[in-house]
Amino acid sequence: MAAAAAAAVPVATPTPGRMERVVLVTGASGFQRLDFVYLNAGIMPNPQVNFRALWQGLMTGKVLHMLTTAEGIMTQTDRLNGDGLQEVFATNLFGHLILVRQLESLLCGNEKPSRLIWTSSSNARETAFSLSDYQHAKGQESYSSSKYATDLTSVVLNRKLNKQGLYSSVVCPGLVMSNMTYRILPVFLWKLLMPIMWLIRFFAKTYTLTPYNGAEAHVWLFKQKPESLDALVKYHSCTSGLGKNYVEPRKMDVDEETAEKLYEKLLELEKQALEKYDDLLDK
Ligand SMILES: NC(=O)C1=CN([C@@H]2O[C@H](COP(=O)(O)OP(=O)(O)OC[C@H]3O[C@@H](n4cnc5c(N)ncnc54)[C@H](OP(=O)(O)O)[C@@H]3O)[C@@H](O)[C@H]2O)C=CC1
Numbered sequence: 001m002a003a004a005a006a007a008a009v010p011v012a013t014p015t016p017g018r019m020e021r022v023v024l025v026t027g028a029s030g031f032q033r034l035d036f037v038y039l040n041a042g043i044m045p046n047p048q049v050n051f052r053a054l055w056q057g058l059m060t061g062k063v064l065h066m067l068t069t070a071e072g073i074m075t076q077t078d079r080l081n082g083d084g085l086q087e088v089f090a091t092n093l094f095g096h097l098i099l100v101r102q103l104e105s106l107l108c109g110n111e112k113p114s115r116l117i118w119t120s121s122s123n124a125r126e127t128a129f130s131l132s133d134y135q136h137a138k139g140q141e142s143y144s145s146s147k148y149a150t151d152l153t154s155v156v157l158n159r160k161l162n163k164q165g166l167y168s169s170v171v172c173p174g175l176v177m178s179n180m181t182y183r184i185l186p187v188f189l190w191k192l193l194m195p196i197m198w199l200i201r202f203f204a205k206t207y208t209l210t211p212y213n214g215a216e217a218h219v220w221l222f223k224q225k226p227e228s229l230d231a232l233v234k235y236h237s238c239t240s241g242l243g244k245n246y247v248e249p250r251k252m253d254v255d256e257e258t259a260e261k262l263y264e265k266l267l268e269l270e271k272q273a274l275e276k277y278d279d280l281l282d283k
């Protein structure tokens, strides 16, 4: 059991709507402690790319920023899930937070520090997020909002739980070919674009393109001492034009007061969700 407990535990993080799976997947009672939890599940439903804006970006010198962050060129349409929550918020952030809170006793107060590693994105943007609409019911940038809320949540978790030996980090894997990106453009088009993207990579180092390259920051973080990491930094997987992988730390644009306020709202929502699913939880 000690060996199992010392291993990194990859968990699919279900949305609260699939609360049964939280208990099933964690099998929490079988472990004495957890060293690493990677929080990676994510969705981007109904993505729309504004190619006209991308073209204008080319004319105005903003194209590289657009190609790496998708700022100003991507929108999504979100919907409510079966629990009455915005689906992107619930999947990309809230489901993970519920999981973390359920695992808190295994993550905190251990001899060795425990680690949370959230897959965020360079698409996270403050202007897409609003405290008064933290689930992003009103806008069309639910993905960006959910990733910004993820960054804020990680910052608060560090403030609250570092003393108890829990450290949280956020990473961006860069642009990776995955099921998510294959829903943005068809696979054949991405394949045709590949030579162009290899060229773009000479200028945009976050064009990691493969899951292997995209995992560079995840693997790098696994090897770092958590005390040496900066809670206000996002760790980006990068690949050079010649294909060498490395990690670039970049300061996040986060306000700690907003982070605290968001966390209060998340805890309130968690309380409501747990009351609703009380009978399913392993007590
Ligand atoms: N691809 C990219 O360019 C980038 C991706 N990211 C982030 O990386 C992470 C992984 O995405 P990526 O690999 O690209 O995309 P994929 O679509 O390939 O993977 C998403 C994963 O999330 C799981 N998932 C989705 N919804 C739920 C749910 N409700 N409950 C449980 N699991 C769920 C999926 O499981 P299943 O298949 O069983 O549904 C799947 O394993 C995401 O957080 C994404 O935002 C960040 C930056 C860039």
Ligand SMILES: CC(C)CCC[C@@H](C)[C@H]1CC[C@H]2C3=CC[C@H]4[C@H](C)C(=O)CC[C@]4(C)[C@H]3CC[C@]12C
Pocket (backbone or CB within 6 Å): 049, 066, 067, 068, 069, 070, 073, 074, 120, 121, 122, 123, 174, 175, 181, 184, 185, 193, 196, 197
């Ligand atoms: C010549 C090609 C590369 C043109 C492709 C245009 C768009 C389909 C893509 C340009 C930028 C891409 C993205 C940037 C950031 C990603 C972000 C980090 C993420 O988390 C999910 C995917 C991205 C939004 C991605 C999506 C496709 C682009 C908009």
